Amino acid sequence: MHDAKTSTQYALLQPNSHWLSNLRMALRDGDRxxxxxxxxxFIFLCMKMRELPVHYFTSFLYKKGQKNLMAHLGKKEMNLIQEIICDAGAVDILGNKLSFHQYYALHNISLPHLLGYNIYESGFSCKDGNWVRYDISDFDSGSEYLSFVLAESMNKSIFIKPITGSCGHSTKKIRISSHFSLQQMVDTLTFLSKGSFLIQDEIIQHMDLGILNDTSLNTIRMDTFKARGKRPEILSAFLRVGLSGSHIDNIQAGGIFVPIDIENGRLRAYGRNKLMKGARTYSMHPDSEILFSNFQLPFFADVKQLALDAASLMPQAMIGWDIAISNHGPVLIEGNARYYDMQLSDIAYGGYRNNPVFQKALALANSVNKK
Incomplete structure (x- = not known):
């Protein structure tokens, strides 16, 4: 019988392990x-970090021109720091989209319009300030619920999101038209009854962001750090941009992430996609052909303030905030804490070990870990 350490080492050496797939992709890269x-x-990082440095590939350290290897964080270190400093209260609120919405709505934070939600067969919508329950396992009651929710949409398009989970998994977009068929009604109710979901009105993004790609909601990831009893600070930010035809900006789906200069809200010169999506570098959006360099994001000062306001309402934590920008200003979509993937932020910044705010988080984690 293998102990935990031996089992982990054995798993890492299997042909189907992620790190071998990453290695193959890196070896095919003409820019390696x-x-x-x-x-x-790779051996140097193994010895220095005392872990299998998969981030050598996923953080593009294998590419030509990448010199400061130790500036970037490994997965083990990212997770350990978050585990040590992140208060459980932040995880409880941020890990549940319904709790998240209710909490921040109480504090007048700008959020997507909540049309309804369901817990399996129980659907809820707000009528005249009161939440009304529907049995969506019954077609008549369920169709009444869905018809009311669709009628409440101001933007003629809704998003159905799982109450727990991230990365766009199980997210469904429905465009509202006069031709919403009986079969569509049945399919949607069946989909809802198999889980717990929020139904939100679509956010109409700012026209400037639509220029980059108008089929996806292009959002900002902004990392903050807050120590207990201190004011939150911003670590970094990047923009996620979807590809033409995709309704999500998810990097896992092949989208591009572009670093943002947090001082002025302008995009940096180059964006990237993930290693397993090709590890390409882009100076412009591949579909719209809009250059990234110096592209000015609207309402950026308000975006930063929204992230700081949201972080100030949390206990001690490092949090990655997802923020959209409408024609009226920024809208907070969600927050991610404990074991969220900081790697893209680390890449976009150029290595979090060079980040002065991250150094404060690291010092706190080290001081707590010594106790």
């Missing part, structure tokens, strides 16, 4: 360093 250099650098 020589293989001998890659091997030496």
């Amino acid at each position: 360093k020589p293989v001998c250099q890659m091997i030496c650098e």
Whole structure:
């Protein structure tokens, strides 16, 4: 019988392990360093970080021109820091989209319009200030619920999101038209009854962001750190942009992430997609052909203030905030804490170990870990 450590090492060496897939992708990249250099650098990071440095590939450290290897964080370190400093109260609120919406609505934070929600067969919508329950396992009651929710939409398009979960999994977009068929009604009610979901009105993004790609809601990821009893601070930000035809900006779906200069809200010169999506570098959006360099994001000062306001209402934590920008200003979509993937933020910044705010979080984690 293997102990936990041996089992982990054994799993890492299996042919189907993620790190081997990452290695194959890196070796196919025409912009990679020589293989001998890659091997030496990988071994160096293994010894220095005392973990299998998969981030050597996923953070693009294998590419030509990447010199400061130790500036970037490994997965083990990211998770450990978050585990140590993140208060459980933040996880409880942020991990449930319904709790998240109710909490921040009480504090007048700008949020997507909530049309309804369901817990399996029980659907709820707000009529005249009162939440009304429907049995969506019954077609008549369920169709009444869905018809009311659709009629309440101001933007003629809704998003159905799982109450728990992230990365766009199980997210469904419905465009509202006069031709919403009986079969569509049945299919949607069946989908809802198999889980717990929020139904939100679509956010109409600012026209400037629509220029980049108008089929997806292009959102900002902004990381903040708040120590107990202190004011929150911003670490970094990047923009996620979807590809033409996709209704989500998710990087897992092949979208692009572009670093933002947090001082002025302008995009940096180059964006990227993830290693397993090609590890490409883009100076412009591949579909709209809009250049990223110096592209000015609207309402950026308000975006930063929204992230700080949201973080100030949380206990001690590092949080990645997802923020959309409408024609009227920023809208808070969700927050991610404890074990959320900081890697894209780390890449976009150029290595979090060089980030002065992250250094404060690291110092706090080290001080707590010594006790």
